[in-house]
Amino acid sequence: MGSRRPTTAVLIGAGQRGHFVYGRYAVDNPDRLRFVAVVDPDPARRSRFVDTHPAARAFESVAEWLASDHRADVSVVASPDRAHHGAVVGALRTGHHVLVEKPMAATLAESVELVDAAEATKRTLAVCHVLRYTPFFSTLHDVVASGRLGDLITVEHRENLWAFHMAHSFVRGNWSNEAESTPMIVQKCCHDFDILQWNLTSSAGEVVRLSSVGSLLEFRPDRAPHGATERCIAPCPIEACPYDARRYLNPSWRGWPVEVITDDLSQDGRLKALRDGPWGRCVYTAGSDVVDHQVVTMELASGTSVVLVMHGHSGQEERTMRYDGTRATLRARFGKDAAIEIIDHASGRSEDVPIRASTGGHGGGDTGVVEAFLHSIESGSPPLTSAAESLESHVLAFGAEQARRTGDVLDVASYRATVGARSPSAG
Secondary structure, X not given: OOOOOXXXXXXXXXXXXHHHHHHHHHHHOOOOEEEEEEEOOOHHHHHHHHHHOOOOEEEOOHHHHHHOOOOOOEEEEOOOHHHHHHHHHHHHHOOOEEEEOOOOOOOHHHXXXXXXXXXXXXXXXXXXXXXXXXXXXXXXXXXXXXXXXXXXXEEEEEEEEEHHHHHHHHHOOOOOOHHHOOOHHHHHHHHHHHHHHHHHHHHHOOEEEEEEEEEOOOOOHHHOOOOOOOEOOOOOOOOOOOOOHHHHHOOOOOOOOHHHHOOOOOHHHHHHHHHHOHHHEOOOOOOOOOOOEEEEEEEEOOOOEEEEEEEEEEOOOEEEXXXXXXXXXXXXXXXXXOEEEEEEOOOOOEEEOOOOOOOOHHHHHHHHHHHHHHHHHHHOOOOOOOHHHHHHHHHHHHHHHXXXXXXXXXXXXXXXXXOOOXXXXXX
């Protein structure tokens, strides 16, 4: 039996996710994935990627790549949120199957257009909702789907963002300005809305209405400690600040997040990044305009109530959740120490649910989503999640942001109809 050639790919966006996740997968699995082109406006990033993937031809822009005759089986879109739409549409129309980072686009209308483009071109469009591909969330899904919790009454799901992660990504970093990226509830929690609808829709129905509150509470000039300097390396005299950018200088930090701020991980390289780039700014005067906490309440068709809490003030990075049904309660934690526990209401007995071991980023989801996408392309089978199904998480996330801004209780079906999105139950 002859071996199959690797799937060929174009990488659009050679930043942290593009280079260190998808590029690294290709290096580790040359029989499955081979990059033949890279698109990025940064010459240093293009050069870095080509050094690792010599077969890749470099392009400065999507327009330059599309104007060439350089094609592949698939495109992986890992560019900034607001660049997704043009890259995905261009790739689909030139015959590529596409794996796109979440969120799939910067607006809900653009997200709908991407689903329509995939259907029109008959190409696969898969969204990197990596949590679905983890052993943890697969196990949690199987428990909920089994019915052993009974009818679901209420669900609580918390996205507890490590405080330094909040400072890195949403105060100093790429998602600190909503006009240049996307609302934090969209960028961070379309993952969580996707997991909730995956777990709940079949047993409790769609979300029929939602409301939301939240604000930017901490990272404002009026909250700055007295004497704080504009950059942490000024040096700032404030002691024990959880957002101190000098933590990037720790030589034991080799991967994320330090690999985001500079390619030169020497002390001089790190210092230069803190001195000249956004990463060394005081979080209180950096100018972020996105929320640092938000709560979304939802009602499902069955009457089940759901609460999603997102905040950037956790001592450690973890998602926690609780599902209360008529027969049992499930409590779970996804993070450094993952666990799922079921407490039976009748007997009072507690059971720890075994979770298959995982390796790699996002609890194994980074590898899992790539392998599932490649399997779909190789076999011709549909992906685990269709683009149309992934769209519902964007409907809920963008809807939550609208509800937060207006104070309204959102009728989800009406909101979905305003942009021409189909109900997930419509297929």
